[in-house]
Amino acid sequence: MALLHAIVLLGLLSQHAPSCSAATDTVSPGNGLAGSSSSSSRLVSNNSKFALGFFKMGDSKSFNYTNPYTYLGIWFHKVPKLTPLWSANGESPVIDPTSPELSIAGDGNLVILDQATRSIIWSTHANTTTNDTVAVLQNDGNLVLRSSSDIFWQSFDYPTDTFFAGAKIGWNKVTGLNRRLVSRKNLIDQAPGLYTAELQRNGVGHLLWNSTVEIGNTGEWNGQYFSLAPEMIGNSDRLTSFDYVNNDKEVYFTWILHNETVIVLSQLDVSGQGVVSMWMDDSQDWVIIYRQPVLQCDVYATCGPFTVCNENQDPVCNCMEGFSISSPRDWELGDRRDGCTRNTPLLRCGIDGSSNTDLTDKFHSVQRVRLPNDAMKMKAARSEDDCSQVCLVNCSCTAYSYGKGGCSVWHGKLTNVKLQSDGNGEMLYIRLAATEVPRVERKHRNAIGIGAAIGASAAALGLMILGLLVWWRKGKWFARTQLGDVQGGIGVLTFRYVDLERATKKFSEKLGGGSFGSVFKGYLSDSFTLAVKRLDGARQGEKQFRAEVSSVGIIRHINLVKLVGFCCEADQRLLVYEYMPNHSLEVHLFKASGTVLNWNLRFQIAIGVARGLAYLHTGCRDCIIHCDIKPENILLDESFVPKIADFGMAKILGREFSHAMTTMRGTIGYLAPEWISGAPVTSKVDVYSYGMVLFEIVSGSRNSSQEYFEDGDYSAFFPMQVARKLLSGDIGSLVDADLHGKANLDEVERVCKVACWCIQDSEFDRPTMTKVVQFLEGLSELDMPPVPRLLKAITGGSPESLTSV
Numbered sequence: 001m002a003l004l005h006a007i008v009l010l011g012l013l014s015q016h017a018p019s020c021s022a023a024t025d026t027v028s029p030g031n032g033l034a035g036s037s038s039s040s041s042r043l044v045s046n047n048s049k050f051a052l053g054f055f056k057m058g059d060s061k062s063f064n065y066t067n068p069y070t071y072l073g074i075w076f077h078k079v080p081k082l083t084p085l086w087s088a089n090g091e092s093p094v095i096d097p098t099s100p101e102l103s104i105a106g107d108g109n110l111v112i113l114d115q116a117t118r119s120i121i122w123s124t125h126a127n128t129t130t131n132d133t134v135a136v137l138q139n140d141g142n143l144v145l146r147s148s149s150d151i152f153w154q155s156f157d158y159p160t161d162t163f164f165a166g167a168k169i170g171w172n173k174v175t176g177l178n179r180r181l182v183s184r185k186n187l188i189d190q191a192p193g194l195y196t197a198e199l200q201r202n203g204v205g206h207l208l209w210n211s212t213v214e215i216g217n218t219g220e221w222n223g224q225y226f227s228l229a230p231e232m233i234g235n236s237d238r239l240t241s242f243d244y245v246n247n248d249k250e251v252y253f254t255w256i257l258h259n260e261t262v263i264v265l266s267q268l269d270v271s272g273q274g275v276v277s278m279w280m281d282d283s284q285d286w287v288i289i290y291r292q293p294v295l296q297c298d299v300y301a302t303c304g305p306f307t308v309c310n311e312n313q314d315p316v317c318n319c320m321e322g323f324s325i326s327s328p329r330d331w332e333l334g335d336r337r338d339g340c341t342r343n344t345p346l347l348r349c350g351i352d353g354s355s356n357t358d359l360t361d362k363f364h365s366v367q368r369v370r371l372p373n374d375a376m377k378m379k380a381a382r383s384e385d386d387c388s389q390v391c392l393v394n395c396s397c398t399a400y401s402y403g404k405g406g407c408s409v410w411h412g413k414l415t416n417v418k419l420q421s422d423g424n425g426e427m428l429y430i431r432l433a434a435t436e437v438p439r440v441e442r443k444h445r446n447a448i449g450i451g452a453a454i455g456a457s458a459a460a461l462g463l464m465i466l467g468l469l470v471w472w473r474k475g476k477w478f479a480r481t482q483l484g485d486v487q488g489g490i491g492v493l494t495f496r497y498v499d500l501e502r503a504t505k506k507f508s509e510k511l512g513g514g515s516f517g518s519v520f521k522g523y524l525s526d527s528f529t530l531a532v533k534r535l536d537g538a539r540q541g542e543k544q545f546r547a548e549v550s551s552v553g554i555i556r557h558i559n560l561v562k563l564v565g566f567c568c569e570a571d572q573r574l575l576v577y578e579y580m581p582n583h584s585l586e587v588h589l590f591k592a593s594g595t596v597l598n599w600n601l602r603f604q605i606a607i608g609v610a611r612g613l614a615y616l617h618t619g620c621r622d623c624i625i626h627c628d629i630k631p632e633n634i635l636l637d638e639s640f641v642p643k644i645a646d647f648g649m650a651k652i653l654g655r656e657f658s659h660a661m662t663t664m665r666g667t668i669g670y671l672a673p674e675w676i677s678g679a680p681v682t683s684k685v686d687v688y689s690y691g692m693v694l695f696e697i698v699s700g701s702r703n704s705s706q707e708y709f710e711d712g713d714y715s716a717f718f719p720m721q722v723a724r725k726l727l728s729g730d731i732g733s734l735v736d737a738d739l740h741g742k743a744n745l746d747e748v749e750r751v752c753k754v755a756c757w758c759i760q761d762s763e764f765d766r767p768t769m770t771k772v773v774q775f776l777e778g779l780s781e782l783d784m785p786p787v788p789r790l791l792k793a794i795t796g797g798s799p800e801s802l803t804s805v
């Protein structure tokens, strides 16, 4: 995607060397900061995280253009790719890089001084009450001008495009100060760009284009989240959290980074997307972990006028046919506000127009697009030909479309046209000079006389209605963007395939092979490890995949593995989960490489899994049946808290899921009898599988172990022994020998009883998972379970013969 290019390019434009010793974090009277690139020309925060100094962008082979401008700015000290986070003089850059000096002026303000002319290029313009001030670059990246007693000015009050952790976006209601994010003009020019993100005084977040056009809002804050961004709810996160304050004095939104060792960047990008990225030491590169809107083509006017945005192409922005890029230099640097212009001017209305139809402008059709903004509905035009004529006879009309909504015409610039790959697009006819229209696309429409069309047009003009931007999903922007939320506490992240390929070192470290694909270990940074699942069978469309992943991704519970994000490119379908350092329950129960889990841990794991399943069955909006509960799908975090993996796969995989499941049928292991017999499944199939897992937790070995079945002696089948020994009261002998008798026998008995109830042949006899939790916690008492019929089937014996042993 072009956006990552943007970020990467930003990085490539580096000119500074980060290593420097003995740097100070303070500018004081008489101790300024020079513009030359010696190491003394920058401040470094005390924690070495941020640096401030003069920088220059654009000395790179990537661009033919060198930006002559030097700025004063702040960047991450440890990131070797220069990435400006804040700049002081974006609107008044310095031309000669050796001339500026940052110093404290006689009135106590911090100023950039042109040493050659002794003129002030930029000043903090604060109401200083003393000239005894110092400017300090703090550990949070805030540049503060203060005296011993007062703060006069701080850079956090004047943000540019970066939302620093700990900074506030919003209003100081007393002073009227509005802190908002403004995108930059282009990839190297630090002047303000066209996109603005701000809280309004009423506390609602807005995304604006060109300061006036509202292109998204967050809805009101309801105490927990912005009403149009419900995905913010829940999930305190180990890495980040957010805060919202609205009182008499101020209204603001902020985010907090809880781990100082990671470098997270939250920016309003040149293209208008909110982007959260993380610096990866391994690859020495930024990795985008969150983007909103996810697709660049969904950003209002991102390609400029007379363009077609195509998300499946790189670059995504292209001129319409018959048009060329207006300003190649700006375009290349990511500033596409001027978009494209006509190769051949249209006929001058009323002068060149004649009855000779060969000379009139023509229409060129573009198929399957999202129509441009600001359509005018022409109700009087009842046919496509009418619609075409209505446009043709109006000098300023540039395009028309005749579709489900009748006739729409456009005047002036056409913006926001996007190629729709999902079949919801419409046909747009763009007006071009006759010589521009490719012959194959030439439309034949000579039927209607000009005179008649003029009449129709006059009537239609009276009925003009401004079209609504129906496709533009307002909201959901601000809140999601503003959070540097690496673990996806507020939604599911979108990953690029190349980033996952890099994070997993080309899928080299395989963690396991599940039912639906292989799982690989991935590293975002030293402190962030991921489990990346590459799906084999996901064949459904991208839109549906995204939708299902998002709906599964908001399901969060302490006993469910968190779905961090996904990747969906071409036919690649990957799911990204939090990494579980203690592997799966299978490893610890059955494998030599595992550790012997003591009884208390086993009991807690049993309860945790039950809680997770109860939540899946009843706690979330759409009930989810897991369908594949087994020790391999119960993962353990660093504290051995159990987390159920692979839930929601039926949603995510669609039809492929039942296919994968069919091939698993017939294995005795964990599948409920109704499933094996092909009957419709309910959540009770999970209860059955869970019961089977409980037996294995007690015994520490597989129920379906070959030895039980080899010689037809099913009496050794562990669930059978349990049913028997529950009656005889000798449950101590059931417990895994590796525990050397160290187990709470009350708990063992409870677990065994629950397990026997769970594997009852009839699903109606099995308890719900909610009940199971209550039983295990001792909140409800349990009757002695009947011996399950399935066991009778296996042994071929009668229940009496079992219970009497």
Ligand SMILES: *[C@@H]1O[C@H](CO)[C@@H](O)[C@H](O)[C@H]1NC(C)=O
Binding pocket: 062, 063, 064
């Ligand atoms: C740079 O400019 C030269 C000459 O103006 C041109 O031939 C070349 O294609 C340009 N390179 C890029 C990357 O735009």
Ligand SMILES: *[C@@H]1O[C@H](CO)[C@@H](O)[C@H](O)[C@H]1NC(C)=O
Binding pocket: 029, 105, 106, 107, 131, 132
């Ligand atoms: C600060 O102000 C005092 C008098 O108000 C003056 O004597 C002194 O020179 C000033 N210091 C600077 C650095 O301008």
Ligand SMILES: *[C@@H]1O[C@H](CO)[C@@H](O)[C@H](O)[C@H]1NC(C)=O
Binding pocket: 125, 126, 127
């Ligand atoms: C500076 O102080 C004056 C007078 O106290 C006040 O009118 C003005 O608004 C202040 N300026 C700023 C930037 O605070």
Ligand SMILES: *[C@@H]1O[C@H](CO)[C@@H](O)[C@H](O)[C@H]1NC(C)=O
Binding pocket: 210, 337, 338
């Ligand atoms: C932004 O708005 C200003 C004033 O309304 C207008 O002059 C300018 O052309 C607009 N910019 C773009 C790129 O449309």
